[in-house]
Amino acid sequence: MTYLAIDALNVEIGGFALRDFSLNANRGEYTIILGPTGAGKTILLETIAGLHPVRSGRITVEGEEITHLPPEDRRIGFVYQDYMLFPHLSVERNLGFGLDMRRIDRHSAITKVQEAARLLGIEHLLPRMPASLSGGEKQRVALARALVIEPRLLLLDEPLSALDPERRESLQQELSRAHDRLSTTTLHVTHDFEEAISLGDRIAVINSGRIEQVGTVDDIFRHPASQFVARFMGARNLFTGVIKHQEEGSVLSIDGIKIAVVTDRHGPAHVSIRPEDILISRGKLDSSARNSYSGRISKIVDRGPLIYVTVCVPLPFVVIITRRSLTQMALEVGMEVYIAFKASAVHVF
Amino acid sequence: MQTLSKDWMRISFLLLGGVLILFIVWPLAQTVLSSKPGILWQTLLDREVFSSIAITFYSSLIATGIAFLTGVPLAYLLARSTFPGKRLIEGIIDLPIVVPHSAVGIALLMLFGRQGVLGRAFAPLGIKFVSAVPGIVIAMLFVSMSYLVNAARDGFASVDPRLEKVARTLGASQWRALWHVSFPLAWRSILSGMILMWARGLSEFGAVIILSYHPTVAPVLLYTRFESYGLDYARPLATILILSCLVVFVGLRMLTGRSR
Numbered sequence: 001m002t003y004l005a006i007d008a009l010n011v012e013i014g015g016f017a018l019r020d021f022s023l024n025a026n027r028g029e030y031t032i033i034l035g036p037t038g039a040g041k042t043i044l045l046e047t048i049a050g051l052h053p054v055r056s057g058r059i060t061v062e063g064e065e066i067t068h069l070p071p072e073d074r075r076i077g078f079v080y081q082d083y084m085l086f087p088h089l090s091v092e093r094n095l096g097f098g099l100d101m102r103r104i105d106r107h108s109a110i111t112k113v114q115e116a117a118r119l120l121g122i123e124h125l126l127p128r129m130p131a132s133l134s135g136g137e138k139q140r141v142a143l144a145r146a147l148v149i150e151p152r153l154l155l156l157d158e159p160l161s162a163l164d165p166e167r168r169e170s171l172q173q174e175l176s177r178a179h180d181r182l183s184t185t186t187l188h189v190t191h192d193f194e195e196a197i198s199l200g201d202r203i204a205v206i207n208s209g210r211i212e213q214v215g216t217v218d219d220i221f222r223h224p225a226s227q228f229v230a231r232f233m234g235a236r237n238l239f240t241g242v243i244k245h246q247e248e249g250s251v252l253s254i255d256g257i258k259i260a261v262v263t264d265r266h267g268p269a270h271v272s273i274r275p276e277d278i279l280i281s282r283g284k285l286d287s288s289a290r291n292s293y294s295g296r297i298s299k300i301v302d303r304g305p306l307i308y309v310t311v312c313v314p315l316p317f318v319v320i321i322t323r324r325s326l327t328q329m330a331l332e333v334g335m336e337v338y339i340a341f342k343a344s345a346v347h348v349f
Numbered sequence: 350m351q352t353l354s355k356d357w358m359r360i361s362f363l364l365l366g367g368v369l370i371l372f373i374v375w376p377l378a379q380t381v382l383s384s385k386p387g388i389l390w391q392t393l394l395d396r397e398v399f400s401s402i403a404i405t406f407y408s409s410l411i412a413t414g415i416a417f418l419t420g421v422p423l424a425y426l427l428a429r430s431t432f433p434g435k436r437l438i439e440g441i442i443d444l445p446i447v448v449p450h451s452a453v454g455i456a457l458l459m460l461f462g463r464q465g466v467l468g469r470a471f472a473p474l475g476i477k478f479v480s481a482v483p484g485i486v487i488a489m490l491f492v493s494m495s496y497l498v499n500a501a502r503d504g505f506a507s508v509d510p511r512l513e514k515v516a517r518t519l520g521a522s523q524w525r526a527l528w529h530v531s532f533p534l535a536w537r538s539i540l541s542g543m544i545l546m547w548a549r550g551l552s553e554f555g556a557v558i559i560l561s562y563h564p565t566v567a568p569v570l571l572y573t574r575f576e577s578y579g580l581d582y583a584r585p586l587a588t589i590l591i592l593s594c595l596v597v598f599v600g601l602r603m604l605t606g607r608s609r
Contacts, residue, residue: 049518071517078518084511088533097529098519149519 003027009057028183032200040209077146081158085130098149136167277345392585409550412490424501454559484560489550500542504535
């Protein structure tokens with residue numbers, strides 16, 4: 001049964017709007033909402049939390065309609081990109097805030113705060129004031145504060161965007177761990193394509209207040225439902241495989257094809273290669289690039305000045321070339337070609 | 350930061366600014382330093398002086414209290430909402446700073462005097478404004494409320510509204526989100542606004558003297574003593590007023606300084 005149901009929601013707040021917005025989620029599902037800046041992502045989350053009036057449409061959680069319930073009666077946890085910790089309260093009182101407001105008795109409140117702090121590894125921070133915390137610590141506190149109230153729904157508004165890449169990765173793991181443990185139904189908003197792919201089993205792409213497509217990473221990537229989705233995803237080369245360390249360096253294997261990569265990671269991983277980083281040629285390439293394959297052109301798409309060539313090795317690689325090189329090389333569908341790219345051009349995430 | 354040495358533009362600006370600072374400090378310092386402690390003490394014991402200072406302090410306190418109850422909610426609205434006429438209201442709040450205060454006294458007298466609409470409305474309650482403490486209070490309220498409302502508005506504006514939103518999602522009603530989050534965070538600004546307003550009320554002369562010559566507030570008493578008996582007789586009272594305002598101001602600076 002559908003746990004969260006958003007049905008034909010219409011909201012308008014100073015220039016931004018959601019129009020006939022519908023989205024469902026099952027209990028315990030982790031849904032990524034992916035869209036460009038200004039797509040109405042924050043408004044969507046704030047509306048679900050009850051912070052904006054709804055013009056028409058319905059929101060139900062567990063079959064109970066909450067469309068017009070005030071936010072304090074919804075029990076929906078909210079985490080903002082820039083944490084929004086209460087600066088005048090210690091970490092402990094920040095975590096306990098939701099329990100104080102719900103008049104939970106002191107004894108069980110203390111236990112719940114301790115539990116949430118333990119889950120996110122921030123017990124040692126409890127007596128500190130927010131101003132003295134690092135970005136990653138603040139975001140852990142914000143997450144714990146939202147989880148303490150045992151929310152029916154957890155809303156994360158770009159929770160990783162304010163962090164540097166290293167902290168981002170560790171908090172990303174923390175998020176997955178907390179979700180594995182608590183199975184709180186979660187909507188996670190981001191504009192970051194890679195974040196979406198590494199976290200969500202389910203992605204909803206939104207644009208200008210509308211859902212463009214909902215599906216698995218693969219669905220959205222391989223079968224974009226609209227031009228917007230296709231363009232937003234970009235013609236990227238995205239693969240999932242397993243990284244192993246070998247004598248000559250790290251190698252990612254996908255369907256029998258090996259790609260040399262530069263990384264410390266091993267095990268399952270996603271990689272992406274920008275189409276403009278791949279060289280294409282009719283003869284065997286004599287280059288220093290460690291990744292070199294031969295394949296057959298399966299598709300040539302003309303997008304004005306740039307041409308998108310898909311080469312199957314048989315793994316499909318998209319290569320961008322200029323119109324001039326297309327005519328120079330006289331490429332045609334079905335032709336045998338060589339492609340090559342450097343190990344350092346492979347982005348692992 | 351650049352040091353001041355060998356920077357001729359900054360040195361000349363410092364000298365020019367120094368003239369202005371000296372102009373403020375010198376007369377005040379001379380008045381205070383030339384008074385003898387014994388005479389000051391005697392002046393304080395003077396019943397007339399003591400009661401005028403007491404009336405001044407508590408009238409200004411009541412005015413500040415009224416502005417707190419009515420102006421702080423208004424400040425919150427101005428900081429948090431947009432509505433038609435908002436700029437007009439902001440202009441009205443600054444109005445008392447630019448209107449001549451003796452004209453304010455006349456305007457208030459027309460409304461709160463014995464024949465005025467509000468004067469007659471309050472009369473059955475036993476509240477009169479002419480030659481009475483309520484008159485002093487409304488005069489002070491009129492001329493000094495801008496300071497509190499503006500400070501409180503700036504205080505609320507500096508609190509991210511999303512803090513309140515998070516508080517709401519955590520189970521706080523609108524009132525409790527305000528009380529537990531925005532109010533404590535804006536409190537320092539509100540308090541410094543209250544102190545400023547109170548100090549401004551204390552020093553009011555023009556509007557107060559038109560509504561109430563008796564009971565007499567300290568600045569009015571100072572003026573009458575100067576008029577009737579001359580400089581020597583007025584000086585100790587001037588010293589006491591300057592010193593008490595100085596204490597308030599140093600307190601304020603320490604209070605707001607700590608928050609930075």
